[in-house]
Amino acid sequence: ALANGLDAIRITTTQEIVLPDLTKDKLGAVRLWLKSVEIPEVGDAGPDFDLVGCLGTSACPIGVTNAAGLVPELAELKNAGGLKIRASGCHNACSQHHVADIGLHGVTRLVNGKPMPHYQIHLGGDFSSPGGLALEGPTVPARKVPAALTHVLAAWNDARASGETIRAWAERLGEKGLNDLILPAATNIDEAANFFDWGESGAFSGPATGKGDCAAPQVANDHLADLALDALERMDRALLAGLWSLALHEAERAIVLAARRRLELDKRTKSKNPALPIIDRLRGAFKYRPILVEALEQLESARQIALVTGEAQTYRTAIADWLEQIESAEPLTSSKENVDAAELEQRVAAL
Structure with a gap:
């Protein structure tokens, strides 16, 4: 960055990079540098929604699930244009899942006596004024999350009223309606693959007990x-x-x-x-x-x-x-x- 004439780099809470005081004569060289290190610019090909995930167990000693391993799978979602989707590896909410349109936080559930990675689904959070915490939906195995969110997004796009937010839609469905919509995507829960978290080669062992990176x-x-x-x-x-x-x-x-x-x-x-x-x-x-x-x-x-x-x-x-x-x-x-x-x-x- 310094070699390309940049004096500062700032990281935002939504995992974006801001290059302040970038003069026009340096723009071409900086764009080439960004491509060389595989950092996309706003507007480049990619998800048409705002997707953020914390590092989870890939780096954090108190993470429960590997949110960083889940995020690439979520990037393939359709019908999510304009939504904010956040995935946290535990309840401490480093990705701010509780104020996202769709939020996920990692938890552990025992299935047949063995720990299995799961995510609690949250719908309709809002961090803008006056804002509001997301509604809590059901908990599904980590491996079933992409399918569950595919159901959610398809149903929201098909059944929402004109201009209806995802929160208003979720409130209209209620707890039973959300469960009826999401839980069918979490069938065959005891499949062997469900005991492996996204991005992990070994079987899931349950929550960590170390000191984490969050506050x-x-x-x-x-x-x-x-x-x-x-x-x-x-x-x-x-x-x-x-x-x-x-x-x-x-x-x-x-x-x-x-x-x-x-x-x-x-x-x-x-x-x-x-x-x-x-x-x-x-x-x-x-x-x-x-x-x-x-x-x-x-x-x-x-x-x-x-x-x-x-x-x-x-x-x-x-x-x-x-x-x-x-x-x-x-x-x-x-x-x-x-x-x-x-x-x-x-x-x-x-x-």
């Missing part, structure tokens, strides 16, 4: 921190209004949301025994961090004082300290993660 994990953790602070603020407002029960509810919510953030950052799980009080459940979940167990003991002590005396400031301060300790806790090192279980139990019991 979802970081966003989720930050969101939990924000929700915990919001709950603490709502506790303050409830106390000012004299709403004692609501204040206690928001206090517990702040404690739990902050705890969830720390557990997810530490790649741990919280206790799932609903019969135990929340402090007891968290005490068990955080037994690998004695400092946080001690903070939980202080929380419970402050809570009991608040319940007996009706004075909540000590409890509120303990919750704020809890949120601060959750935020400032050092990341686990391999040595900390591998502390002998018996020794850890003794340390916790001594608190």
Whole structure:
């Protein structure tokens, strides 16, 4: 690009390349360069619809299906002129499938006890103002998606009213109508070929468990921190209004949301025994961090004082300290993660 006199290249969210500040005298050389690296220009032969897919399992460690392998198959669709079609390898929506005319996101389904790649179909999303999320349609095996969308596009072109959008058409059909239209394309589901994803030579093994390239994990953790602070603020407002029960509810919510953030950052799980009080459940979940167990003991002590005396400031301060300790806790090192279980139990019991 630099050799052809380009100072910048920009990639859009729809996987297009923009060459800013391109002067007319450089246009011919740049077009030759684009052809040499097989990058088509707008208007070149290709699909007459807007098709975008994420990389899926071809590159992303948390992808479920190989969306990049599916996209070339979708490029052969007919009767899709002007539509936006988006394919994501998982629910995190890197291709923005939820606001496309036709969206797909990869999921796993068990067939005869074995994992099979599937796609959830979405219809009628719109990212323009005021916009709207797509309607959820049925889930079909990945290998059946091109046939299923062929049915959808043929039916939409044949049966839609003049000027009717694909969303209005889908709403008119309703859930049963969409299922009746799409699911016949997904017959013979247990065929051997259906256990192989598009673009893959090996049998499908199910969703990945690694850390992905999208922002979802970081966003989720930050969101939990924000929700915990919001709950603490709502506790303050409830106390000012004299709403004692609501204040206690928001206090517990702040404690739990902050705890969830720390557990997810530490790649741990919280206790799932609903019969135990929340402090007891968290005490068990955080037994690998004695400092946080001690903070939980202080929380419970402050809570009991608040319940007996009706004075909540000590409890509120303990919750704020809890949120601060959750935020400032050092990341686990391999040595900390591998502390002998018996020794850890003794340390916790001594608190």
